Amino acid sequence: MDKNSKIYIAGHRGLVGSAILKNLESKGYNNFVTRTHKELDLTDKNAVANFFSIEKPDYVFLAAAKVGGIVANNTYRADFIYENLSIQNNVIHQSFLSGVKKLMFLGSTCIYPKNCPQPMKEDYLLTGILEYTNEPYAIAKIAGIKMCESYNLQYGTNFISVMPTNLYGPNDNFDLEKSHVLPALIRKMYLGKALENNKWDTICKDLNKMPIEGVDGKSSKDSILNILKKYGISKVNDKIQLEVWGTGNPMREFLWSEDMADACVFLMQNRDFKDCIGFNTKEIRNTHINIGTGIDISIKDLAFLIKKIITFNGELYFNKSKPDGTMKKLTDPSKLHELGWKHKIDLENGIKKVYEWYQNM
Numbered sequence: 001m002d003k004n005s006k007i008y009i010a011g012h013r014g015l016v017g018s019a020i021l022k023n024l025e026s027k028g029y030n031n032f033v034t035r036t037h038k039e040l041d042l043t044d045k046n047a048v049a050n051f052f053s054i055e056k057p058d059y060v061f062l063a064a065a066k067v068g069g070i071v072a073n074n075t076y077r078a079d080f081i082y083e084n085l086s087i088q089n090n091v092i093h094q095s096f097l098s099g100v101k102k103l104m105f106l107g108s109t110c111i112y113p114k115n116c117p118q119p120m121k122e123d124y125l126l127t128g129i130l131e132y133t134n135e136p137y138a139i140a141k142i143a144g145i146k147m148c149e150s151y152n153l154q155y156g157t158n159f160i161s162v163m164p165t166n167l168y169g170p171n172d173n174f175d176l177e178k179s180h181v182l183p184a185l186i187r188k189m190y191l192g193k194a195l196e197n198n199k200w201d202t203i204c205k206d207l208n209k210m211p212i213e214g215v216d217g218k219s220s221k222d223s224i225l226n227i228l229k230k231y232g233i234s235k236v237n238d239k240i241q242l243e244v245w246g247t248g249n250p251m252r253e254f255l256w257s258e259d260m261a262d263a264c265v266f267l268m269q270n271r272d273f274k275d276c277i278g279f280n281t282k283e284i285r286n287t288h289i290n291i292g293t294g295i296d297i298s299i300k301d302l303a304f305l306i307k308k309i310i311t312f313n314g315e316l317y318f319n320k321s322k323p324d325g326t327m328k329k330l331t332d333p334s335k336l337h338e339l340g341w342k343h344k345i346d347l348e349n350g351i352k353k354v355y356e357w358y359q360n361m
């Protein structure tokens with residue numbers, strides 16, 4: 001990529017897309033094409049074709065997707081498979097038709113089997129059944145990998161795929177139901193701490209920024225208390241009780257979004273599809289690359305770590321009626337390490353940084 005190459009970042013306002021844009025800007029790239037969801041619905045085939053024929057980007061980072069945590073994936077199953085297949089079909093196919101020099105497709109480590117040997121190597125793809133809670137999303141992501149591989153093999157394109165572990169950072173989704181665990185627990189404990197200290201102005205400010213089911217900072221105290229209770233934050237005899245979903249036993253690996261973005265830019269600069277040829281001498285497959293830290297933590301320990309960082313004094317309880325999902329999904333990032341990239345921000349520092357960002361948002 002030259003500094004003035006035309007780069008399209010699909011999903012540039014999201015957790016990863018915003019970090020990719022920031023990373024590229026910091027490295028001197030200066031010719032970006034961006035569209036919000038409202039300006040260009042990537043599920044609309046004609047609109048995407050029109051966009052590519054006008055803009056003709058040289059490079060594409062495909063970081064736009066329908067994304068959510070375990071409950072969102074499990075509830076909106078049709079939307080997750082339909083929207084993700086449509087977005088990636090349209091963007092990958094139009095990138096081929098308009099002669100994009102290189103495209104990066106972002107998948108997810110949920111592509112690996114539910115009971116995958118740990119840590120998970122790239123070659124474990126399609127070796128077992130998937131985790132049920134996010135099967136539709138995972139199937140779409142697997143289709144994306146295979147689509148990139150297939151276009152490369154049939155048409156000689158240079159489309160690469162990366163499989164990131166669970167990510168977190170600025171511009172994440174902090175919805176109390178649809179988000180991932182780390183932003184959800186940060187917001188729950190932030191609100192729990194404010195409730196603990198009777199800081200109504202803090203609670204109202206938060207709800208004005210992100211109303212929950214029609215309740216905002218101007219709503220009555222009772223409606224606010226009811227909605228917080230519904231999402232597992234309640235005051236019982238002056239003590240705050242805070243719900244954590246599932247048993248707390250699942251293990252998860254977390255990567256700071258700006259490290260993720262740095263890995264994406266590094267691979268875009270240093271890795272081509274042709275470099276994958278020879279991984280398997282008989283058939284070319286599993287050409288994607290894991291992006292992770294290789295370190296995981298239980299949800300219980302994560303919850304207590306966030307509690308400590310936020311200095312929230314309430315009680316945590318584990319709601320076993322909520323799904324655990326996969327019990328362990330730790331990446332093996334050795335392929336990425338061999339190429340010369342390693343993450344920089346550890347979990348504790350990352351949580352401190354994102355908590356600070358959240359408070360000043």
Ligand SMILES: NC(=O)C1=CN([C@@H]2O[C@H](COP(=O)(O)OP(=O)(O)OC[C@H]3O[C@@H](n4cnc5c(N)ncnc54)[C@H](OP(=O)(O)O)[C@@H]3O)[C@@H](O)[C@H]2O)C=CC1
Binds near residue numbers: 016165
């Ligand atoms: N977050 C995580 O933990 C993980 C994420 N990933 C993958 O990384 C990628 C980025 O995820 P993340 O940044 O977290 O997601 P976000 O939800 O933060 O951002 C998604 C972006 O996609 C855009 N978008 C969604 N639907 C459409 C659409 N129909 N048309 C146009 N734009 C659309 C949104 O646009 P707008 O802002 O305008 O609404 C938004 O900018 C995804 O492929 C995801 O699957 C993989 C593993 C873990």
Ligand SMILES: C[C@H]1O[C@H](OP(=O)(O)OP(=O)(O)OC[C@H]2O[C@@H](n3cnc4c(=O)[nH]c(N)nc43)[C@H](O)[C@@H]2O)[C@@H](O)[C@@H](O)C1=O
Binds near residue numbers: 134178182
């Ligand atoms: C990135 C990845 O994200 C999704 O998979 P997931 O890792 O299971 O997602 P999660 O972050 O929502 O949950 C992780 C764990 O944490 C527990 N948990 C506790 N308390 C809360 C809580 O308050 N909210 C949430 N969301 N989870 C909680 C929760 O019960 C689970 O055991 C995929 O669907 C798929 O999209 C994907 O690729």
